[in-house]
Structures are given as structure tokens and as C-alpha cells.
Amino acid sequence: MRLFVIRSLESAIRRGGASASSCRRFSSDSGPERKVAILGAAGGIGQPLALLMKLNPLVSTLALYDIAGTPGVAADVSHINTRAEVAGYAGEEQLGKALEGSDVVVIPAGVPRKPGMTRDDLFNINAGIVKSLCTAISKYCPNAVVNMISNPVNSTVPIASEVFKKAGTYDERKLFGVTTLDVVRAKTFYAGKAKVPVAGVNVPVVGGHAGITILPLFSQATPASNDLSDEDIKALTKRTQEGGTEVVEAKAGKGSATLSMAYAGAIFADACLKGLNGVPDVVECSFVQSSITELPFFASKVRLGKNGVEEVLGLGSLSDYEEEGLEKLKPELKASIEKGIKFAREN
């Protein structure tokens, strides 16, 4: 699954090189028609994510929406000779058209962090953006699977759930907070430390998507490593929890992770599409409505299917260090969830 981008690139190149018919739509080996909409598509994440989704052979229609700038991004991406038909939509009056008929809506709309800020500092601006976009989703594509990237994810997902509930369109199986970047980071950092090939590494990351609420479960990492000390595990955990801040500081005021996030977002959207298409055993970590802890939303492994979440998988057995991390994260995650719910109910 991790190789889909490379495979897509390879197959795109093969098609491009095969014959003049490469400009036709290829659906025979790509499954059913699937429309993906990206909201915030002209942004730092949105643009590379648009590129990666254009390379995904499961996508037949790609709608790129932003408040401005999307016609240029769409014209650019549309020249790539892959299956997806691309259209750009700019401004609120075009949002309905962008959303109509969407199977998957990916939302990287909103402001990113600058050094010194927490993700929660983005709440005041991004909560309103997410609320208005979700209101439009409930109107124009109420059955779509929603992939929420906009921060703070720990609050924006609960906001989305409340908006959908108010509109009478909430299906808890179809709302996902995208935490894939935490998994991507945990895999990379673990592979580097354990000196194992990164392509075969798996690490579940649970909890939420901010600071200590990000809880990588290195005790369940595969392949297992006996060479890592408790100190190594603590350092890996901290680096995963602060991966976003590492990028924000390195970018020094020019935003947060965009390229790695686009990669992670493309992996997660691809998993959702595979699930919708009936591919069995598609499992990814995501922040979803959950009853595996006492918190109403929680990130854990979920099995994806034709209707979104098919099964929220349990946490498995945790080390003492992870148990401690789990108890520590709960108050912060609970407060962020409640903040989102309160905002949506009062605004």
C-alpha cells in the first residue's frame, strides 16, 4: 500500500509511453468511478496532495477547491496523463459544484502554525472554516467520506461531527481525522534507530494529533527490535510527538509540514478509496468516533470498508510506559474534544 505512489508513477509512465491513446480514460484496471474533492487545494498541503491524487488510478474525478488560486493549480495538474479528470473551483459560490457527487472529501483548508504556536492556537480561525465547509458537505455530498487534515484535528473532527448531526447527515463511519503523518514519522524514526529497512516497518499511533496526545506504540512496532533501550523508546516517542514542531521550527515562519503531510494525506485517501471499492483488510490509524476508551473520539487502528469505518480496532497490549502515556493524554484530548463540540453547538 505504501508503494502506491511509486506504482502509480510507474503505471502513469507506462501509459504515457505506450501510445497516443494514453490521453483516454483508463478505468478497466482502476475500479469504479470515484470523485475526490480537496478543500484548500491551492495551499501548501493542497497542491502536492492534488498532484498525488492525480497520480492515484482509483480517482476518476478530482475537484480542487479553494477560496482563490485553484484554476491555476487545476490547469497545471490536469495536464498529467493519468485517469482523473481535474477541475478547479474558486470561491464560495463554486463550493457546491466542487462537492457534488464526491465520494471522498479531503480538507486541508485553514491556517498553519508558526514557531511558538500550539495547534490549539489555530482554533479561532480554523474552527469557523471547518464549520462552514462541513455545512456545505452536509448539503452537497452528505454521503461522502471526510478526511479532516485541518488543525487542531482533536477539535476540528468533533466540530465536523456536530455540524453533521445538526444537519441530520452524521454517519460516524465516514468522519476521519487524518493522523497518518504521525504514523509516517513513527515509522521513519523507528527504522532509523532500529536500523531496519523502513519499507517493512509498521508502528501504530493512537490517541490524538497534538503533542502528548500523539501516542506511538513502539512496543507493537514490527519488525520488533531488541536493540532499543527504554531511553531510545522515550526519545523516539518524544520525537514523534514533536515531529510537527520540528518542521514548524525548521520552516521558521513559513508554515508547517506540507510535503510529508501531502504524502500522508494521499496514503489515507487511497486507503479510504480502497475500502469503498471493497478491497479487504485495509487498516490505517485514524482519529474517529470511538468507544475503545472513555473518550468519544480517539485515534487507533481502524478497518476501512464500503461504508467507511468497518471496525475500530482495540489498542492491543501496551507497555507500562505507553499505559502511562495513555492516562496522561486523556485530560488534554478530552478538553480539545469538548472545546470543538462547544464551539459547534454555540456558533
Ligand SMILES: NC(=O)C1=CN([C@@H]2O[C@H](COP(=O)(O)OP(=O)(O)OC[C@H]3O[C@@H](n4cnc5c(N)ncnc54)[C@H](O)[C@@H]3O)[C@@H](O)[C@H]2O)C=CC1
Ligand atoms: N493533520 C495533520 O497531520 C496536519 C495538519 N496540518 C494542517 O493543515 C492545514 C493547512 O496547512 P497548509 O496547507 O500548510 O496551509 P496553507 O496556508 O498553505 O494552505 C491552506 C489553504 O486553505 C485555504 N483556505 C482558507 N480558508 C478556506 C476556506 N474557507 N475554504 C477553502 N479553502 C480555504 C487557503 O486559501 C490556503 O490555500 C493547517 O491547519 C495545518 O495546521 C498540517 C500538517 C499536518
Ligand SMILES: O=C([O-])CC(=O)C(=O)O
Ligand atoms: O505541526 C503542525 O502544526 C502541523 C501538523 O499537524 C503536523 O505536522 O503534524
